[in-house]
Amino acid sequence: MKLMIASDIHGSAYYCEKLMERFKEEKPDKLLLLGDVLYHGPRNDLPKDYAPKKVVTMLSEIKEYCLGVRGNCEAEIDQVVLGFPLMCDYALLYVNDITIYATHGHIYNQKNPLPLTKGVLLCGHTHVPACEEYEDFVYINPGSVSIPKENTKHSYMILEDRTFQWKDVETKEKYAECTVK
Numbered sequence: 359m360k361l362m363i364a365s366d367i368h369g370s371a372y373y374c375e376k377l378m379e380r381f382k383e384e385k386p387d388k389l390l391l392l393g394d395v396l397y398h399g400p401r402n403d404l405p406k407d408y409a410p411k412k413v414v415t416m417l418s419e420i421k422e423y424c425l426g427v428r429g430n431c432e433a434e435i436d437q438v439v440l441g442f443p444l445m446c447d448y449a450l451l452y453v454n455d456i457t458i459y460a461t462h463g464h465i466y467n468q469k470n471p472l473p474l475t476k477g478v479l480l481c482g483h484t485h486v487p488a489c490e491e492y493e494d495f496v497y498i499n500p501g502s503v504s505i506p507k508e509n510t511k512h513s514y515m516i517l518e519d520r521t522f523q524w525k526d527v528e529t530k531e532k533y534a535e536c537t538v539k
């Protein structure tokens with residue numbers, strides 16, 4: 359299956375719209391959102407075209423495709439307006455023979471992993487793309503759709519077969535990839 363992965367939209371209607379354009383082109387089987395969907399959070403500047411209600415409208419249109427985990431900026435009311443499950447701290451997925459431990463990253467991360475055996479620990483939260491091998495897992499981060507940090511790109515990821523690709527959400531250009539064993 360083809361999985362699209364995105365994190366840390368933080369209420370940016372501009373970048374969410376770009377993500378929706380890429381979603382229509384990529385035609386993934388599912389879109390996995392790693393949290394921090396609607397609000398900017400007190401440590402971030404407002405992202406471009408900050409409009410959480412517009413983000414709700416866009417994601418609601420494709421809610422049957424959406425899988426989610428809770429970020430540290432999510433509020434309880436988000437579950438009511440978004441219409442797909444988003445309030446758990448982590449989700450386990452088994453995709454293309456890969457066990458994926460999906461979590462936002464503020465609780466469980468590469469320094470505080472879940473009890474993992476041979477899989478991918480997929481986190482957002484840092485807003486910095488990453489692919490790092492550890493003894494029991496590979497830590498992978500798509501970076502942020504709207505507020506990238508450390509001079510990284512406005513990103514999303516595509517998983518096909520066993521290869522994760524990092525792409526620029528505005529240009530669709532692939533700028534990195536990682537194949538897991």
Ligand SMILES: [Mn+2]
Pocket residue numbers: 366368394399429483484485
């Ligand atoms: Mn965030």
